[in-house]
Amino acid sequence: MAKRNLRVVKWLGTVPAIGICTHCAQNFKVPLDSLKRTSDAQESLRKQFTEHKCKRLDSSQNALRIVRESTEGK
Numbered sequence: 001m002a003k004r005n006l007r008v009v010k011w012l013g014t015v016p017a018i019g020i021c022t023h024c025a026q027n028f029k030v031p032l033d034s035l036k037r038t039s040d041a042q043e044s045l046r047k048q049f050t051e052h053k054c055k056r057l058d059s060s061q062n063a064l065r066i067v068r069e070s071t072e073g074k
Contacts, residue, residue, distance in 0.1 A: 006049040014038060019045045024054040 004023030008016040015038050019028040028048040034040040 004054055006045060008045070015041045016045055017041070019049065021049065021052060021054060026052055026054070028052070 002023055004021055006019045006028070007022050008019050010016075010018035012035060015030075015035055017030050017035065020026065021028075028045050030041045030044045034044040
């Protein structure tokens with residue numbers, strides 16, 4: 001089984017706003033109240049990712065899934 005990771009795909013300044021599971025492409029969004037502090041946003045993404053159970057996309061779905069990483073705030 002491939003290792004799953006959480007990749008941040010959208011930043012608001014220096015605060016992570018949206019993450020994605022590299023194994024199944026599940027999106028995780030930081031709630032508005034957690035966007036005020038970087039540590040709160042990171043913890044929110046970490047908690048969502050830890051509680052998440054992957055459902056692997058089949059190869060035909062993978063071909064349709066396009067994720068554009070934002071370089072804003074890096």
